[in-house]
Amino acid sequence: MHFNEMFDADSMPREPYKSYHDWYGRQDPSRLVAKSRDAEAIFRRTGITFAVYGQDDSSERLIPFDIVPRILSGREWRRLTQGIEQRVTAINAFLDDIYHKQEILRAGRIPRELIEKNAAFLPQMIGVRPPGGVYTHIIGVDIVRTGPDEFFVLEDNARTPSGVSYMLENRETMMQMFPELFHKIRVQPVNNYPKLLRQSLAAVAPRHCDGRPRIAVLTPGIYNSAFYEHAYLADQMGVELVESSDLRVIDGRVSMRTTKGYEAIDVLYRRVDDDYLDPLSFRPDSALGVPGIMDVFRAGNIAIANAPGTGIADDKAIYSYMPEIVEFYTGRKPLLENVPTWRCSEPDSLNYVLDNLEHLVVKEVHGSGGYGMLVGPTATKRERAEFGKKLRKNASNYIAQPTLALSTVPILVKKGIAPRHVDLRPFVLVSDRIQIIPGGLTRVALKQGSLVVNSSQGGGTKDTWVLED
Template identity: 70%
Template sequence: MKIFDEMFFQDSQVRLPYQYFQDWFNNQVPELLQKKSLDAENVFRKTGITFAVYGNEQASERLIPFDIVPRIISGQEWRLLEQGIEQRVIALNAFLDDIYHRQEIIRAGRIPKEIIIHNSVFLPEMMGFRPPGNIYTHIIGIDIVRTSENEFFVLEDNARTPSGVSYMLENRETMLQLFPELFHRIRVRSVENYPQLLRQSLIKTAPPSCLSSPTIAVLTPGVYNSAYYEHAFLAEQMGAELVEGTDMRVIDGHVTMRTTEGYKVVDIIYRRVDDAYLDPLTFNPHSVLGIAGLMDVYKAGKVTIANAPGTGIADDKAIYSYMPDIIEFYTGRKAILRNVPTWRCAESESLAYVIDHIHELVVKEVHGSGGYGMLIGPASTKKQREEFIAKLKHKPNNYIAQPTLAISTCPILTDNGLAPRHVDLRPFVLVSDQVRITPGGLTRVALKEGSLVVNSSQGGGTKDTWVLND
């Protein structure tokens, strides 16, 4: 299978974006680079940059492996990505507004009604309601891969509670500490102002009832959540309050948080709690993570929730397969960034094809994440395929399938020097009065040779992403 190496041509010549880095790398002492790699690990350990691994009692908290070789993207490449990403997030917001109001895209026959109204992440409670500023997806993470033809594809949209931005920021901070001379030599676009941009973007969507400087709170499920480090990090960096559901209550028609001086009104909630647990009076009555009565205050226009409840319908993997139609319907243009070809197993012909070709496909759960609940056909055993076929037949609408992509590689530092590993990219997008796209994003890397799974929970790591200012 042909693989696109982002640093080297097939004749081992260095591609243009990496030339300055390669010149620098050739003059480094390998032992000192290995020491720098250990220094980076110590920085992460001292800072407490960890993630939780569920179902693993022996290692519930792990460091995310960090590779010190940056992933470098030219300014020209990034401009193309920016155009495609902006087009995509505009379409996603328009789609959400339509689905929760007139449902014109269904009337036009571009999406089947059943895939919306029978979808567990579609919230009837949001029908007819427009959030402050008419913004549904305030923070979006778009997962992008590069294929053997040197073409970018969108692998997944993350429109609910996308994570990873804190690792992007810490990766850059660590690289600045370890290799300041590189940043003097190579013009890299900054990502450090993301927390300030996030705060500014959220303030732009404050509810109409907010007449002064809004109070922002980051709502976290608590310290046992896999992304708790990020929740605390962003709250601190934004100058926002970090709160749990038990810190909050509805008083006199407002959401308030407990302080040493009594309860204080909260205007904007950057929630990192799933829909089902946001409000026990509206959704799961057993939830202790949310705020009783939150949805009533929200619908009264007295608080902003970012991202809005019900945004999961926009990043559902079954909906993903309709994204080219969604983009064209709401923007009037073909998608700049293409989708990966997708078979919807809910359709009988597609299901038959997937079962016959399961050895060569990647099969994913519609609501799955983190690399769990998926089958990578070429790397699977006969027993695993048979078990997955049984799942497909039992509940076909729970799965989609895609071809096994020859996704691009970037080099990592090993004991024997540079070695290629597969990567993806998650740029982060802020939406309010305008679309703000962080230059670069989080590059996730499959550290195991030959592996295509980049998720940290499945053995992957991260690296700093450099967008050149050319």
């Protein structure tokens, strides 16, 4: 049985949805269908698209958008944010520790080889402390729900989390199409995110900055799947969008080409992966990074958000140790629980996973976007057998989790509304304080019965409302 976020067991609207349900009951269904088409036109006109890699038709696609909002009460949101803040605090403390004293390893709470043999761990970061002591400036924490007060963290996105532009465009589109709803229902705003992001980035600028720090967004370029978001955020923050060809190291600073010559940058919000960030420190064939930027970073002359090496914190094998990590650095049990996880690198766990593939979801430890995973209950016997061969060949590359009874929220279909499974990605800003944007990106599985919400796998998005008390 799946928890329905809109209706209770008696098919009555739950408290957060009552006002919306009253409004919906007075609407002409044909008007809502027309509004749904209008939303699609807005997204197409705005250019809100994404690329799907590895497919023959990998051209830009429109992000499917559903016009029925996902609604959370203020009480539900407060419970979530307390757990998220605790988790984010622990993640930053963990990163500082493993690149310095490694106390958690010496205490035996995490196996040393899990860190030292992990591709996401960067030896180049050992002994390096970023400006302000912040490693993960922007974090996306993926949350799933199974009951009225049952929330679980599905994964942490501590490298370069994406999707915030869709959160902002979803809200802007809803306010444009249904202004009467926002007069009727008190929804906490999200449109100040670009302002908060800029303030948060400025707060971690190197100490030598006096006055207004110069901030830029580094993009791999127009062919990146999230390029729309890079350009959108740079525009909304009022900062420059740059590629590697616009940057060079001059006199120990990273400088940006302008009409007045090269000018130094203080904070770089990079959307380029670690491997490509500096060809002198990582991949020498990278044309996406800036030669020598790591030397500038190590000298404390630029803040890079997120800092290199943060990927170790969202590795899915490390995720399985997050309860221990949270308790080790905060002294308290996690307020938000993990989804139970089997580490396939452990022989007993591997045997269990192989014997129960039809009931489990198996993921690559470095995977994202729904790629490289097996959803056992919906896979064929042949698909499970083929995946089992991959597991045996490279067990340490995978973790497995139970198939949760994810909550459902309504989407608009031809006959009205119908329940579909969702997750939630709240966005967190970390600088001299932690700020959690009220809402986040709700991703929805548009196919009936599907548990895969990623847009690259046929999912869509919807606006997320957090109600004022």
